[in-house]
Amino acid sequence: MKNLFSIIIFTTFLACCNKDDNPIPTNPVDQLPPATQTGANTFGCLLDGEVFKPGLTNNSYNCFYQLVDGEYYFAVTANNTKNNVLKAISVGTEKLSISQGQTLTLLERAYGNANGRYFIGSNITGIVENYYTSTENTGELKITKLDFTNNIVSGTFYFDVKDNQGIIHQIRDGRFDMQFTQ
Template sequence: MIACNKDDEAPQPTPEPTEIEKLPPATQTGANKVGCLLNGRAFLPVGQSGGSNPYCGYYHDAFSLVFRITKNEDNITGNGTESVAVYSSDIILEEGMIYVLRADNSNHSGAYRINRINNFQSFETNTEYTGELHITKLDKEKNIISGTFWFDAVNEQGKKVEIREGRFDMVFEGWAG
C-alpha cells in the first residue's frame, strides 16, 4: 500500500510581493523610510550619491524630501541617478494639513528627475499637473515628520509621470522653530 502524507507535498513557492507591498508601511515613528509608486512600479532609495539618501530637511518654513535610485554606487557627481522630490517653502507646515503640489504661484511642488550622462530630464508639477502632500505627524521636539504624497509631473516635451502611494516617516535635519 502507498500512503501520502502532507509532508510529501511539494513546497509552494512564495508569491512575489506586489509593487505596493514593496513600499514601506505608513508609520509615524521616525523610521527613516520613504517610497512611492512611479508609473505603477515601486520606487525606493538605493545607493548614495554624495549625500544622505534619503534626505529630509525642514528649516522652519522650508521643507525638502528627496530620495533617489543611484545606478552607479561610486557616483559622486549625481550622474546615473533617478530621484523623486517634494518641496515646500515660505510656510510653516502643520500636522493634519494637506498642501497642493503644483509649483506655479504655490510654495509646494513635486519633481521626478533623471540624471544620466548626456540625458537629464526633469518632470515637475505645475498648474495643470498637480498633487498633494499630507502631513500626518510633525513632532518638532524629536524632529519627526511623516506623511503621504502623490503627484503628476510633466517634462518640457509634455511626457507625464505618475507618482502614487508616496509615504514617508523621517527624522528631519534642521529646526522646526
C-alpha cells in the first residue's frame, strides 16, 4: 500500500511538472496581438493562414498620416525577415484622408484610393516583388481609432493579392495599434 501511495504521489508530481503555465495557442488568430486602441505599436495578421508579425529588428514597422501639398497620405507597414527573405504587409491611402469609424475598400494603388500591399524581397537573389490589391482582388480597412492628440491610429484589415504566378495570397484578421508620425 505504501508503494502504491508513493507511485500516485510521484505520478501527480510529474504531471504537475510537465504543465506549461503559458502554452502557445494552437489557433493562429490567437497568436496575433490583441486588437487594442492605446498606441501599443502592435501589428499582426495571417498571411496565407500563417501568423505574420513584425520582426525584432529596428524599423520592422512604420506608420504615418501626413498632409502633403494639401492631400493626405496614410500607411502602416510591418516587415519580417526569415531565411534571408524579407516580407512586408501594408495598408494605406494616397491622396485620401481617413477618419475614425470609417471603412475603406482596398482597391488598386491609385490617387484617391486605399490599397493593400504584400512585398517579398530576397537578399540572396535580389528579386523584389510587390503585389497590390486591385479591382478584382480587394479587401477592407476599418479605422477604429484616430487620435490626433496622442497620434494614435488603430484598425483592422483584410485583403487578397494575386502574384505573378496567378496565386492568390490571403491576408486575414489584420490588426494594428500604432503611434503615427505627421
